[in-house]
Amino acid sequence: MATKSRTLPLSKRGLNFEMLMWIFTRLSALAMYALILFGVIGALIMGARNQMSFADILRWGFMPNSTHVQSTNVPDLAPWSSFLWNLTATLLLLVGTAHGVHGLVVIADDYVTSPRGRLVLRFLSIVTMISISIIGAYVLWAL
C-alpha cells in the first residue's frame, strides 16, 4: 500500500503565528549553532589554543563576552572585547532569548489551558523577553 504523505501543502496549513514561531524555533537553533561555531573559531584564531583549556573555549563559545575569558591565561582582553564580539554576543543573546522564551510558552501551554490564563502568560512572556534582552545587552555593552 502506497503511504500517503501526511504533510499538507503550505496553502492548506495557513501561515499563522504558531507556524511562524515553529519555523523560527528551528532556524534560530541553526543560527545559534552557527554563532557558537563562529565564536569558537574566532577564539582559536585569537590564540585560545595556547591560552585556555577546551572548557574555557566552550564557555567563550556559548557567550563571547570578555568577562568569560578573564580567568584564563589570555594576555590582553582588548581583542576579546572588540565591537565584533560584542555584536556576536548581542545577536546570540537576542536569538537565544526569543528561542528560550518561546520554549517556555510552549511548555506553559501544556499546563495552562484557559484562554484567559494563556493571554496572561503571553503578556508575561513578552515582558520577560524584552526585559531580559535589555538587561543582557546592558551587561554586554556597559559593564
Added chain:
Amino acid sequence: MGLSRNVSLSTALRYKGQGPFLTFILHRIGGLGMAIFIGIHILASFLSGDVGNAINAVYESWVFQLFIFFCVLFHAINGLRITIVDLWPKLIEHEREAIWLEWAVFIPVYAIAAFAIIRSALGG
C-alpha cells in the same frame, strides 16, 4: 475555547512512550534548566556585588556543572535532530535510528566532559 485535560497525573506518569518520549521529556527538562540558569545568570551579572557573587558560587559546584552540561548538550543534539527531521519531513521514517545515533553522539561526549568535571572537582 479552553481545552480540558482528561488524563490524570497517575496515568500520565505510567505512560510508556519509550525512546521518543524520553528524548521529548529530556529536551523539555534541558530547555527549562537552561532558561532558568541563563535568566538567573544574566540577572546576577547585572546585579554583581554580594548578591551576584553568592549566585555565581552555585555555578562553581561540580554537581551543578554536571547538570547544566547535560541540559546544554542534550538540548543541542536533540534540537539538531528535531530541526533536521522537521525541515526534511521525509526523514521521519528514520526517527528511531536518528534517536539511536543521537545517543551514540551524546554518551561519549558527555562521558568525557563528566570525567573532566569530576576530575577537576577531586583536585586533579
